Amino acid sequence: MKTSVSLGALATAGLASAALYDQIISTAYGPVQGIAAFDSAPNSDIPNWGDITVWKGIPFAADTSGQNRWRPPQKREVWNTTLVASEFGDTCPGQASFGNFGKVKRQFGGGGPGGNSSSSTSSSEDCLNLNIWTAANSTDEKLPVMIWSYPAGGSAAQPLFDGAGMAAKGVIFVNYNYRNAAFGWLAHPQLNAEMLKEVGQNVSGNWAMLDQFAVVKWVHENIAAFGGDPERITVAGQSAGSAASYHMLNSPLTKGLIKGAIIESGIRFPRDPFCSSLAENYRNMTTALAAGQTLMEYYNATTIDELRRLPMSKLDNYPSNGFGAVLDYWAMPDTYLNTMLRGPANDVPVLTGNTKDESGAQLPINITVSDYVVDLQTQYGDEFASRFLALFPASNNTEAGMSYNARYSATSRVGTWLFANAWDRSPTKSPIYTYFWDHAPPGQDQGAYHESEINYVLNNLYGTDDPWEETDYLIAQKMSGYWANFVKSHNPNTGGNYDGPGQLAQWSPSTPHSPVTMHVGDGWGNMPVATEAQIQLIQEFFSKQRAY
Missing domain, CATH: 3.40.50.1820 (Alpha/Beta hydrolase fold, catalytic domain)
Structure with a gap:
């Protein structure tokens, strides 16, 4: 000391x-x-x-x-x-x-x-x-x-x-x-x-x-x-810090001590195979x-x-x-699936979401059509690979790269939305707010990479020497405004923490009846989680996977 x-x-x-x-x-x-x-x-x-x-x-x-x-x-x-x-x-x-x-x-x-x-x-x-x-x-x-x-x-x-x-x-x-x-x-x-x-x-x-x-x-x-x-x-x-927040939300060892949880990149639907390998594994x-x-x-x-x-x-x-984390039925009380269905130890409002270029998505992409098809077959098997190819096509190498990223991004959005649906149907009474971040910070070529939202939500662009532009400061004002509002009121819309130009776009809690999420970063407001066909396919694929 x-x-x-x-x-x-x-x-x-x-x-x-x-x-x-x-x-x-x-x-x-x-x-x-x-x-x-x-x-x-x-x-x-x-x-x-x-x-x-x-x-x-x-x-x-x-x-x-x-x-x-x-x-x-x-x-x-x-x-x-x-x-x-x-x-x-x-x-x-x-x-x-x-x-x-x-x-x-x-x-x-x-x-x-x-x-x-x-x-x-x-x-x-x-x-x-x-x-x-x-x-x-x-x-x-x-x-x-x-x-x-x-x-x-x-x-x-x-x-x-x-x-x-x-x-x-x-x-x-x-x-x-x-x-x-x-x-x-x-x-x-x-x-x-x-x-x-x-x-x-x-x-x-x-x-x-x-x-x-x-x-x-x-x-x-x-x-x-x-x-x-x-x-x-x-x-x-x-990421791993979101897993920590997720465990704090779920565990009876913290019951009654917290009143809200922010889980960035993030909560995954418990039948998403990435649950076995990414931060919350x-x-x-x-x-x-x-x-x-x-x-x-x-x-x-x-x-x-x-x-x-x-x-x-x-x-x-x-x-x-x-x-990594151990399912001990004490600190970690149950599988993610059972906890999702039965409700966490702390029934509190949750804010969660993903970035555009993470969880398999990544920039820059350099992939051929043949490599893209092999990736689909490896990930989904013969039963689903052709169906994913139809919805995320690859007629040339450029389109293959775009579809590669779009598929992973859509899977993250759909998985988060499916979790939110289950949350709404569980015994929990608190709202859950979801988002999708797509702003690429300046001075790099990895897009809206994993962790790219942190400087903005914590309002601390002053601490790094990245070549921030005026738009980055405006985005930080909005993102930190939403986050600070949520900490104060457990509603990202209320709390008086935004004093920039215009007003914050209204952020509605997720509902099973409307497949939308909050677009933050390069745009603001509701955006579709994915197309109806994409949602149906991803949901069907998840239904046949092991539950975590």
């Missing part, structure tokens, strides 16, 4: 308007002090930038090394001196490379006066920490809260997940680190036996999921001290235990305690990445 900062930095921070970085905040685990989120006005429409406070690296649980490795997150010991939360905490081991998350903008420090302009952090098992952004000037404001879970390979310190842009809209933004790979998902019979003694459940494997749930509980217990309302928590995330306990036994044999170990004595770096180099 970083427990000091220069007195000069704090004095400089006091020159701005009276924000919460002027105060010491009491949490259940000890006092903390934040810093100014900006050194100077960002190149974005954030007029109240001087009011925004950030607390970085607040631990929400104990060190996960040693005997805490492969245990539920343990309570942190209380600290007595003030934790000056001026630097991001360590990231967790098992994280992949950062990937296409945007390059750090050197003139944007995010560290306040005297702060550090770099977002680089160290990796350690003492990594269960969180960051909080708010524009509140009082601890009594009771602002709504958004808990953000990052995608695979991410870290809470990355500029793409900076929360000041949402804080500027009156939302307290929280992001956090959680365990991953073998550290976050290892199951083993010996761990099952330990959990049976510790929590009364014969389960193991979902340590990362339990970290994610622990953040929700920490925020519920402590966010009032930061000016937040613990009764207005919305969980949000993208899971394995049954038998498979997870076998993978754990394989890891133990790889290290010539016979006990979990031997594995706990391994250096972090050695375990981090385990060559297999075959770890």
